[in-house]
Amino acid sequence: MKIKINRSAVELRQGDITKQKVDAIVNAANSRLAGGGGVDGAIHSAGGPAIMNECRKIGTCPTGTAVITTGGNLFAKHVIHTVGPRYRDGKSGESELLINAYKNSLNIAEKSGVRTIAFPSISTGVYRYPVNEASRLALSTVVDHLKGDTSIEKTVFVLFSLKDLETYSTSLKDLIKE
Numbered sequence: 001m002k003i004k005i006n007r008s009a010v011e012l013r014q015g016d017i018t019k020q021k022v023d024a025i026v027n028a029a030n031s032r033l034a035g036g037g038g039v040d041g042a043i044h045s046a047g048g049p050a051i052m053n054e055c056r057k058i059g060t061c062p063t064g065t066a067v068i069t070t071g072g073n074l075f076a077k078h079v080i081h082t083v084g085p086r087y088r089d090g091k092s093g094e095s096e097l098l099i100n101a102y103k104n105s106l107n108i109a110e111k112s113g114v115r116t117i118a119f120p121s122i123s124t125g126v127y128r129y130p131v132n133e134a135s136r137l138a139l140s141t142v143v144d145h146l147k148g149d150t151s152i153e154k155t156v157f158v159l160f161s162l163k164d165l166e167t168y169s170t171s172l173k174d175l176i177k178e
């Protein structure tokens with residue numbers, strides 16, 4: 001599914017984020033930038049050690065913030081590392097933190113001249129954020145950002161499973177109906 005917000009495209013696709021031909025991919029990292037499983041492990045293993053070398057120099061990334069490194073051996077020139085919240089009960093500030101993770105990733109992308117960017121579904125794996133709710137926050141945050149002054153031409157959400165792609169598609173349809 002693909003839509004246009006002013007001059008920017010928002011696209012949903014199923015796939016592996018490490019294979020995307022975009023300027024920057026976003027990593028759902030942890031606050032120690034220590035690497036790990038899930039999308040984080042996949043990005044470090046496909047991108048090689050240059051990414052971790054820069055992460056070590058940066059140090060930490062508090063939940064809701066974002067940092068940028070090289071893309072190493074990836075097609076993407078940059079990896080934007082952001083940290084989503086661990087889901088507890090939905091009443092512990094999770095939604096604000098998830099929104100901030102997307103916002104700060106977009107802001108650092110703008111500052112770095114990124115025109116095409118790919119996001120995974122932040123927080124919905126090991127951090128257990130319900131995908132339906134997370135997809136609505138992710139998509140509305142990106143769409144709101146693209147309604148403002150932006151150099152981003154294309155934003156791709158790369159969903160690992162078909163089920164997640166379907167959830168994001170329903171959320172995007174609902175969002176543009178509003």
Ligand code: ADP
Nearest residue numbers: 016017028038039042122123124125126127160
């Ligand atoms: P978090 O700790 O933020 O929940 P995870 O990496 O555990 O991060 O999961 C986030 C999402 O990324 C999950 O939907 C997971 O299925 C997905 N994912 C895992 N590997 C990849 C990949 N290579 N490309 C895209 N998405 C991936």
